[in-house]
Amino acid sequence: MPTGFHSALAGGGEAGDWKIIMDAVPSAFTPLTPQAPVVTRQAVLAQTSQDPTDNRFPMLIYDGQTFKDFRLTTRFKIVSGVAEQMAGIVFHFQNESNFYVIRVSALGHNMRFYKVVDGQFVDPTVPFDMDISTNVWHTLALQCEGNQINCLMDNVMIPTVQTPNTLDEGKIGFWTKSDSVTYFGDTDIIYTPLVPAAQALVQSLMAKETRILGLRIYTLDDKGQPHVIASKDKKEIGQPGTDLEKAAITNGAVSFGRGPGTVAVILPFRDRNGDPMAAVWVRLKSFFGETQENAVTRATLIIKQMQAQITSSQDLMQ
Numbered sequence: 285m286p287t288g289f290h291s292a293l294a295g296g297g298e299a300g301d302w303k304i305i306m307d308a309v310p311s312a313f314t315p316l317t318p319q320a321p322v323v324t325r326q327a328v329l330a331q332t333s334q335d336p337t338d339n340r341f342p343m344l345i346y347d348g349q350t351f352k353d354f355r356l357t358t359r360f361k362i363v364s365g366v367a368e369q370m371a372g373i374v375f376h377f378q379n380e381s382n383f384y385v386i387r388v389s390a391l392g393h394n395m396r397f398y399k400v401v402d403g404q405f406v407d408p409t410v411p412f413d414m415d416i417s418t419n420v421w422h423t424l425a426l427q428c429e430g431n432q433i434n435c436l437m438d439n440v441m442i443p444t445v446q447t448p449n450t451l452d453e454g455k456i457g458f459w460t461k462s463d464s465v466t467y468f469g470d471t472d473i474i475y476t477p478l479v480p481a482a483q484a485l486v487q488s489l490m491a492k493e494t495r496i497l498g499l500r501i502y503t504l505d506d507k508g509q510p511h512v513i514a515s516k517d518k519k520e521i522g523q524p525g526t527d528l529e530k531a532a533i534t535n536g537a538v539s540f541g542r543g544p545g546t547v548a549v550i551l552p553f554r555d556r557n558g559d560p561m562a563a564v565w566v567r568l569k570s571f572f573g574e575t576q577e578n579a580v581t582r583a584t585l586i587i588k589q590m591q592a593q594i595t596s597s598q599d600l601m602q
Contacts, residue, residue, distance in 0.1 A: 285344075286329065292343040292457070294380045294400065300342025300460065301333035309359070309469055310421055328361075328469035329458065336367040336463040343374050343383075345457035351375065352453040354475035355427045358468055362390045362418045365464040369418060372459035373426055376451040384451060385459050386426055386435055390416040395437055397445045412442050421469075453478060481602045482514035482562075483521070485590055490516050493586065497546060498567035501553065502529040503601070510563065513601070525563070532563035540576045543567075547574060549583035556595035564590065 285291065285302050293299045307328045331342055360371040372387030381403040388395045394411035414437060416422065425436040431452075435442040456473065460466045479487070482501045490496060501514040502525045510525030510533065531537035532552045539550040548567045552560035566583045594600050 288348050289344050289346055289457070292345050292377075292380050294341040294343065294383075294403070295337070295339035297337030297340035297462075298333055298335040300331050300344065302329065302331055302342070302344045302458075304328070305330045305332075305467075307361075307467055307469075326469065328467045329471075330363075330465070330467045331458070331460045332465055334365075334463040334465060338367065338462060340462050341459060342461075343377070343380075343457050343459050345374070345377055345455045347455065349455075349475075350453055350478055351428075351456050351473070351475050352478055353429050354456070354473055355425070356456065356471070356473045357423065357425045358471040359421050359423055360388075360469075361421045361467045362388075362416065363465040363467060364418070365391075365462065368462035368464050369416075370459075370461040370464045371424075371466045371468070372461075373424065374457045374459040375426070375428060376454035377457060378451060378454050382451060383454065384433075384447070386424075386433070387459060387461070388414075388416050388422075388424070388437065390418050395435070395442055397433065397435075397447075399447060399450065401450060407447075409445055414440065480514065481594060482600050483518070485593060486514045486516060489586065489589065495569055496566060496586065497569060498548075498565070499586075500565040501600075502533065502563040502565070503561070503597075504530070504533055513562075529563040529565065533560050536560050538580060540579060542570070546570055547579040549579055551580075551583055551587050553587060553600075554591055555597060561597040562600060 291299050304327050306325050308323045309326050310323055362369045362371050369390035370387050372385045374383050374385045377383040383400050385398050394413050396411045397409040399406045422438050427434040431447050433445040458468050486499050499516050500512050502510040503513050505511050510529040512520050512523045528539040528550050532550050536552045541548040547570045550565050553562035553564045555561045564587055
């Protein structure tokens, strides 16, 4: 299975068997000469499990990014299947029970959009009839902008889909159904990067508060250890914290340090109920005679600005 992805399964049956294999694929470019090969062997993504369970939807989800507005193009080839012969792209994926999917069916000779909410298929679109040949590479292009979804199948425009913003962002991945053996290749995505709320908060403060030399926000990971989720220096995101940040999150502790011409303070970032939900490390220019009490007071004013904008851990992590 390719790195940076995870296998997911909606419905029942066995998990999908996703792997990279070699297959003959038509060149994406016009041959330079009549003698140039029009088909080359290249690595493609394949779902090869043939469990015929009816309500079975194997997916392979890309973990590297969350997407909102994007344009995706991919090739696919439906190789086989007795119960079903399908291929699809899943997007705005939250988990196995909440996602959108555009899928095509060779047996059904159609394309369809589905919204899955709490494990239920909600408001499916009317099928768009079209012939989908098996063992032939097809091109699928999907554009999502706000609640408007546009699709091209082999350069044929599919009627626009508009959907309520039930799921306005999420992961993207590949989708099949039942015993469909399907290949995917040449996938490309153009997108507008999302800035997490914590990072947007740090960036806005740094832009207007020139006295701040450094600013980081820490939360606890699933092992209870602190790590950076937002920073003036984006390269620091993901780096581990120390026991001082952990103490600020778990106990509301305050820490102070001093350097040449600077002071650093670690304070709890509290939610609307006053409970610590994160820790903030802030480094400031110091002034002659500045005491620890002065530094903590200055840092507290900055934290209060942050707490006025984000009041829950859920909002902080968006």
